[in-house]
Amino acid sequence: MKKPGWSAAAVHAFLIAYSLLTLVPFVWAILTSLKTTRELAEATQLLPVAFNLEAYRTILASDFKTWFFNSMFVALVVTLLGVVSNSLAGYALARLRFKGSGPVFGLMLLMVMVPTQVTMIPAFLVVANLGLADTHSSLILTSIVSIASIFMMRQFFVSFPAELEEAARLDGCGTFEVFVRIVLPLAAPALATQAIFVFMSVWNEFMKPLLYIASLDKYLLTQGLNAAAKQYEKSAAWNITMAGSIISVLPILALYIVLNKYFIRLSDRAGGSW
Amino acid sequence: MTAVALRGVQVERGGTRILRDVDLDLPAGAFCVFVGPSGCGKSTLLRLIAGLDDDHEGEIAIDGRSMAGVPPAKRQVAMVFQGYALYPHMTVRQNMAFALRRAGLAAADIDARIAHAARILELEDLLQRKPAALSGGQRQRVAIGRAIVKKPKVFLFDEPLSNLDAGLRVQTRVEIAKLHRDLGSASMLYVTHDQVEAMTLADRIVLLRPIINSPAEGSIVQVGKPMDLYHRPANLFAARFIGTPSMNLIECRVSSLGDEGVTVELQDRSLLARVSAAGLGIGDSVTLGVRPEHVRVAGDADASRRLEARVTHIESLGEHTLLYTVLPGVTGQPAMLVKTTNECAIGVSDRVPLSVAPGVLHVFDRHGLAQARMT
Numbered sequence: 001m002k003k004p005g006w007s008a009a010a011v012h013a014f015l016i017a018y019s020l021l022t023l024v025p026f027v028w029a030i031l032t033s034l035k036t037t038r039e040l041a042e043a044t045q046l047l048p049v050a051f052n053l054e055a056y057r058t059i060l061a062s063d064f065k066t067w068f069f070n071s072m073f074v075a076l077v078v079t080l081l082g083v084v085s086n087s088l089a090g091y092a093l094a095r096l097r098f099k100g101s102g103p104v105f106g107l108m109l110l111m112v113m114v115p116t117q118v119t120m121i122p123a124f125l126v127v128a129n130l131g132l133a134d135t136h137s138s139l140i141l142t143s144i145v146s147i148a149s150i151f152m153m154r155q156f157f158v159s160f161p162a163e164l165e166e167a168a169r170l171d172g173c174g175t176f177e178v179f180v181r182i183v184l185p186l187a188a189p190a191l192a193t194q195a196i197f198v199f200m201s202v203w204n205e206f207m208k209p210l211l212y213i214a215s216l217d218k219y220l221l222t223q224g225l226n227a228a229a230k231q232y233e234k235s236a237a238w239n240i241t242m243a244g245s246i247i248s249v250l251p252i253l254a255l256y257i258v259l260n261k262y263f264i265r266l267s268d269r270a271g272g273s274w
Numbered sequence: 275m276t277a278v279a280l281r282g283v284q285v286e287r288g289g290t291r292i293l294r295d296v297d298l299d300l301p302a303g304a305f306c307v308f309v310g311p312s313g314c315g316k317s318t319l320l321r322l323i324a325g326l327d328d329d330h331e332g333e334i335a336i337d338g339r340s341m342a343g344v345p346p347a348k349r350q351v352a353m354v355f356q357g358y359a360l361y362p363h364m365t366v367r368q369n370m371a372f373a374l375r376r377a378g379l380a381a382a383d384i385d386a387r388i389a390h391a392a393r394i395l396e397l398e399d400l401l402q403r404k405p406a407a408l409s410g411g412q413r414q415r416v417a418i419g420r421a422i423v424k425k426p427k428v429f430l431f432d433e434p435l436s437n438l439d440a441g442l443r444v445q446t447r448v449e450i451a452k453l454h455r456d457l458g459s460a461s462m463l464y465v466t467h468d469q470v471e472a473m474t475l476a477d478r479i480v481l482l483r484p485i486i487n488s489p490a491e492g493s494i495v496q497v498g499k500p501m502d503l504y505h506r507p508a509n510l511f512a513a514r515f516i517g518t519p520s521m522n523l524i525e526c527r528v529s530s531l532g533d534e535g536v537t538v539e540l541q542d543r544s545l546l547a548r549v550s551a552a553g554l555g556i557g558d559s560v561t562l563g564v565r566p567e568h569v570r571v572a573g574d575a576d577a578s579r580r581l582e583a584r585v586t587h588i589e590s591l592g593e594h595t596l597l598y599t600v601l602p603g604v605t606g607q608p609a610m611l612v613k614t615t616n617e618c619a620i621g622v623s624d625r626v627p628l629s630v631a632p633g634v635l636h637v638f639d640r641h642g643l644a645q646a647r648m649t
Binding site for chain 1 (some may be wrong): 324345352357361363
């Protein structure tokens with residue numbers, strides 16, 4: 001086997017340096033969260049003197065827990081419903097022959113080009129008119145349908161071997177059974193990828209909860225952290241803000257670790273081998 | 275008893291006609307092979323019979339029952355796909371049991387059928403494996419097993435050997451033929467573009483042609499036993515398609531007609547072909563056909579029937595030798611391929627005498643249709 005040359009080594013060195021660079025803010029946030037407010041004010045040392053968990057205790061004693069569970073509830077419900085509905089829509093657009101499937105798909109792609117900011121206020125007015133303002137339902141209902149997810153699933157199903165579906169039809173399955181018994185079990189990588197993306201987008205959503213939710217006890221985490229940061233900013237308690245940020249990242253990390261093997265399998269399968 | 279009957283079946287997609295005027299009666303228990311070049315609609319025909327496609331005109335009946343509006347699972351057919359189409363997330367046993375469970379069979383019956391099929395196909399040790407852990411040949415056997423357990427009226431094979439390597443293809447071909455014998459009454463429809471598979475497996479061959487460029491002709495060229503198609507090709511298409519290497523075809527003119535056959539002029543010699551003279555006249559332009567294995571090198575003592583050829587290329591294949599020759603003195607210097615078993619000391623550019631017996635010559639009229647052979 002040919003030994004990797006200098007160019008490969010240079011590429012690796014660049015990628016390693018880039019990876020380390022992207023880690024800097026995370027490491028900085030972790031270190032900050034473990035310092036006391038006094039250490040932060042003095043700003044003489046990079047590393048915390050003692051690994052102080054006071055900031056974590058403080059943030060967990062606040063409304064943070066409520067916001068965390070609010071975010072978790074909304075993100076999980078949207079992920080669950082979104083994965084089901086986006087997959088069904090993707091399958092329909094990929095496989096079912098119905099009148100207008102082409103224009104429907106075209107319209108969906110067109111809608112991707114409309115900036116979210118343009119539709120944000122009209123969407124809020126619709127939600128408000130339905131009496132859903134300041135409810136988690138408003139966030140859930142407006143987040144279930146994801147055109148990016150539908151498009152991703154459609155592309156996955158288009159490349160799914162039609163022979164398998166035909167074999168299932170000969171074995172006595174109708175369209176829905178083919179989807180549930182044959183296609184879905186084999187779509188785990190695509191479903192896992194979609195779940196990660198949907199969960200992340202809802203978990204990190206900031207503008208929408210800011211617009212839709214007014215009550216403090218219904219805040220989502222991003223909203224709550226923003227409010228808390230403003231509050232702690234006055235006393236320069238960056239350690240508490242960073243502790244909150246670190247905890248907020250954990251669910252996404254956990255989800256990625258759990259679904260990672262499927263995620264990788266999907267990228268392997270890009271070559272079309274089944 | 276007819277297993278599958280097709281009446282006036284036609285398919286047109288996107289303004290292109292794919293199948294035209296398909297009328298067929300496939301007898302129960304027979305091994306029928308649909309063969310033809312790419313684009314002739316043979317797989318389409320199989321899919322129509324399976325019910326996977328239904329965009330056709332005409333009628334399809336299986337076991338005497340019209341299949342109009344009948345879903346694939348209710349047609350009593352089982353299909354073996356080119357790419358095996360095994361469910362990757364199920365074991366071999368689950369793959370074989372899937373259709374039976376859907377049909378609501380009792381567990382004991384399912385187990386018995388799987389055990390029987392596994393024994394026939396030597397799959398007993400593989401039942402707990404998933405398809406990814408099987409070789410290509412094993413997957414194909416599982417695909418066949420999945421068809422057997424359904425006890426269908428008609429087995430449908432869609433180019434099932436094309437993904438296997440050459441050695442395994444021959445072995446599986448033999449196994450499929452044996453399976454047909456063992457299963458007794460099962461009817462099998464088999465699609466292939468490989469005429470060797472067609473010749474070796476079929477009781478009956480259905481030869482199809484692409485019809486895109488022929489606005490009037492039907493899709494079916496000829497239906498018959500393999501040796502009928504070999505010895506009595508109905509037209510030039512069948513003559514070219516059946517037989518490896520394919521038949522030599524040379525344009526020439528009729529010089530005389532008689533009770534003993536048709537005589538044509540070639541290289542100033544008169545060659546008698548023992549075919550019917552019906553519809554032909556003296557001076558008519560015809561195509562003379564002779565299979566490479568029927569041409570003899572200096573085989574005939576009668577110099578008046580001997581052709582003279584110039585060798586352009588030689589391929590020695592061990593059991594036989596292929597001589598690529600041309601016929602000088604004939605317009606266009608037509609090629610004549612000779613398949614000989616002789617270990618002959620012939621070199622490229624040599625001139626060799628060739629002879630053909632009257633009984634092995636074919637004559638096709640100006641429309642490309644064969645004159646009936648007398649022998």
